[in-house]
Structures are given as structure tokens and as C-alpha cells.
Amino acid sequence: xxxxxxxxxxxxxxxxxxxxxxxxxxxxxxxxxxxxxxxxxxxxxxxxxxxxxxxxxxxxxxxxxxxxxxxxxxxxxxxxxxxxxxxxxxxxxxxxxxxxxxxxxxxxxxxxxxxxxxx
Amino acid sequence: xxxxxxxxxxxxxxxxxxxxxxxxxxxxxxxxxxxxxxxxxxxxxxxxxxxxxxxxxxxxxxxxxxxxxxxxxxxxxxxxxxxxxxxxxxxxxxxxxxxxxxxxxxxxxxx
Numbered sequence: 001x002x003x004x005x006x007x008x009x010x011x012x013x014x015x016x017x018x019x020x021x022x023x024x025x026x027x028x029x030x031x032x033x034x035x036x037x038x039x040x041x042x043x044x045x046x047x048x049x050x051x052x053x054x055x056x057x058x059x060x061x062x063x064x065x066x067x068x069x070x071x072x073x074x075x076x077x078x079x080x081x082x083x084x085x086x087x088x089x090x091x092x093x094x095x096x097x098x099x100x101x102x103x104x105x106x107x108x109x110x111x112x113x114x115x116x117x118x119x
Numbered sequence: 120x121x122x123x124x125x126x127x128x129x130x131x132x133x134x135x136x137x138x139x140x141x142x143x144x145x146x147x148x149x150x151x152x153x154x155x156x157x158x159x160x161x162x163x164x165x166x167x168x169x170x171x172x173x174x175x176x177x178x179x180x181x182x183x184x185x186x187x188x189x190x191x192x193x194x195x196x197x198x199x200x201x202x203x204x205x206x207x208x209x210x211x212x213x214x215x216x217x218x219x220x221x222x223x224x225x226x227x228x229x230x
Contacts, residue, residue, distance in 0.1 A: 037165075044221055044222070045157070045165065045224070046221060047218065060216075061217050100167070104155070105171070105210065106155075
């Protein structure tokens, strides 16, 4: 059974940093692109970043470029999102998702981890 | 890259059919056959319902179908059931630096 379990969320002050983790199991992690998607409270979904199977390609939504870094450790079946210079508008539930092999859609999602940026 | 446009809400009675639209541009919905639809119940993670415009993942009911015409994609749910009440989001590949864009979401109410 495919499982994705996020962790690392919490309350952080504006300008602070946080590192999210996503532990994957039930599939060959190293064979899939992986993605982070976020959802602000009461709002819609927003694609944040994704990373190729070997980590050689990474893409980001414009609003987080230069502040967030996506990475992965295939030996640990884990996906990460390092978030720096956090802003109030980064407050959201962050979901880890597996990219479907057909591309550009997400067939398995974690339960999400809440990041709150507030003083 | 702007979000795709969806109606804020739709409703239907049990057994009826409803259609949710998702309008983009030639740079996203109209330019690629990479439109997906997700169902999200309150407090839950999204679930993939349709991918590549009209394909259903294994385990998704055939009451759900997708289509596209020009810059507008559509999700149709036939034989509405109470359990279909949820938020629905479309998404599309964009080919730009923001690789994927979502719609604003549509709340489906089963009357």
C-alpha cells in the first residue's frame, strides 16, 4: 500500500525557517517524480515544487523561488522541503504527492502538515 | 500563471448528472492534454479522479468522466450520490516555470 506521511509543520515567526519531510513507503520511491502542493486555510490548492527521480531537476512556483528548496533522499525514501524567509502568505497545509507516471498529475497524497507563519 | 477558472459551486439531486467546468488558456488547458480532476472531502487530502483529460484511475467509479473542448475542460458526475458531495479541483500542465496550475475549486452540494 502506497503511503506518504508528512511531518515538520508547526508555528514559525515571519522570516523564520522550517523543514518539512515526507516519508514514502509501498512503492519504488526512486522511480517517481515527487511534488509538494499547499492549501491555505479555506482556499484552493497550489502547486509548490517538484523534483525528478534522481534530484537532477527541480521546479518551483514563482512565489517561493529563492526561498524554498525541494530535495530528496532515495536511500531513505524521503522527500523534503526546506522553507526559508517564511511569510504570512506561506501559511497552509503542505501536502506531499507522488507524480503519476503519465505525468503532471498526482495519484497519491499524504495527509498534510500545517505550517503557520505568525508572530 | 493565473489559476484556472471554476464555478464556485454547483448542486444536484441524487441520481442526477452535473458538470463542472474548468477554463484556462491556450497556454495550459488548451495547449496540452494534461488536465486532471481531484475530489477533496473536508479535512481530507485530495484524491485523483481523472487524469490526462478523460482517464480514470483504477478504483474510481465510472460515474466520473472528463472531457475537453478548446480551453475548457469539464468533469461530469452522473448518478449523483450523497458521497459525491465534496470540493473538486481541476489542474493543468502549463509548460511554463510554474509547471502545474490548479483551479479555484468547486463545491458540489448534493441536495
